[in-house]
Amino acid sequence: MTTRVGRRCQVPECGETERSSPFEPEWILNAIPQTDSGFASCERFNPIAVNGSLDYCPANLFQEDTIPCNGFVYARDNSVVYDFDLGCQEWMRALAGTLSSVGTLLVLPIIGYISDRFGRRIALVISVFNLSLFGLIRAFSVNYAMYLALQIIQTTLGAGIFSSAYIFATEFVGPKYRVFTSATCSSMFAVGQVVLGCIAWLVQPWRYMIMTLHIPCFTIIIYYWILSESVRWLLSKQKFDEARVVLEKASRVNKKEISEKTMQALLTPPNAPVNKVQPNGPGLIASIVKSPVLLRRVCTTPIWWITTTFVYYGLSINSTSLSDTMYLNYILTCAIEIPGFYTAVLILDRIGRKPTLSGGFLFSAACNIAFAFIPDDMTVLRLVLFLLGKFGIAVVFTSLYLFTSELYPTEYRHSLLAFSSMVGRIGSITAPLTPVLMEYWSGIPSVMFGAMGVLSGVLVLTQPETLGTKMPDTLAEAEMIGKPESKLQR
Secondary structure, eight states, rough: SSSSOEEEOOOOTTTTTTTSSSSSOHHHOOOOSSEEEEEOOOEEEEESSOOSSOOOOOOOEEEEEEEEEESSESSSSHHHHHHHHTTOOHHHHHHHHHHHHHHHHHHHHHHHHHHHHHHOOOOHHHHHHHHHHHHHHHOOSSSHHHHHHHHHHHHHHHHHHHHHHHHHHHSSSGGGGGHHHHHHHHHHHHHHHHHHHHHHHHSSSSSHHHHHHGGGGGGGHHHHHSOOOOHHHHHHHTTHHHHHHHHHHHHHHOOOOOHHHHHHHHSOOOOTTOOOOOOOOOHHHHHHHHHHHHHHHHHHHHHHHHHHHHHHHHHOOOOOOOOSSSSHHHHHHTTTHHHHHHHHHHHHHHOOOHHHHHHHHHHHHHHHHHHHHTTTTTTTHHHHHHHHHHHHHHHHHHHHHHHHHSSSHHHHHHHHHHHHHHHHHHHHGGGGGHHHHHHTTTTTTHHHHHHHHHHHHHHHHHHHHHHOOOOOOOOHHHHHSSSTTTTBOO
């Protein structure tokens, strides 16, 4: 909706008074300077007369010096850029994507509290309702300021839908299927993006597209009555009677029997650990400072997350500028993630975490850097390299959660994983700004993606392999990972 749209200066001396005037009339180079990509977007020749028309606009009506645009003509009229006449305000246009990413950062503590306090179903339904409501209101924005405000409100209050659904799904399966379930959830995210691309292609007016996307989402509210609450959450809140009902329902649906002994074992809370020190903020910080191993990891893992979100979202956003078929480009860029997710599932337990993660970073980086130097007329090769770059970062995306969590001890794992993830949002916040840099050279975003990928790929090699080791429970065990004398082998 706020993707980069072709635009040029309006030339009133030649009879242009509307933003919807023909974008490339025959006389265009008489009034607007020529560039390598066609003609200038934000300047035009200084007029000396007002004698032209839409059909006739000779070069002698203009001087050779240029002036900034006072008005614009757009290549497409079905975008936010056209409706709100953003013209050459590239940073303002990119701000919509940045604010959306800021909202996804702000929503994490909000939805986390709701989920842990009131349950997974409540968190999911609230997220869906907010996402649908504010998304629908956004379709009726009367100006760009209102559009931006609703953008950040929508994501701040509704973007927790994926994390809510992700936790809901993974808590319903055992360890054996957790990696596969994780990849499936990520794949459904990619499928959703493909559906988004198809709807945007078919429903061209952006206001109607927003309505088409959000109105059906209200139906997901009925999940509150369809889905059972997470058994793990119920047990953590000591709601044993409700947990029993859910387990009995699951056994009936799966045509399995749970013996009373097994049921009692599942519903009996474990004894509280004796003399276990609960870490707090100062204790965590002190432990990081005192442990060179942990300090290196805390300084390293957030860089992986920044790179992953920066490249992942950056490639999706920049895919629309690959060629004139921007909708197809976006759909292909999202669809290629699915084999990437399952490739990670297949190789993580075979070749290890480090080769998978580092290889994914470096492979994506190589494709992105090569893409930057491929001539524009080699369309097929450019598209293949672009898609392979997205494939590589999709492999990383699936591997990152697992490897990061295995590097940290249980007592600090959740806090440090959350820290890495939140710092990583810097990447998704800055990714929407990268298309602006194409004004200077079209290859700048790709080179940036490649450079970050190389950096993270090398940094992965500085950490120990965790394949074949059990997850560390204490700081001492975490420091021993990768050492010959480690006793954490499974």
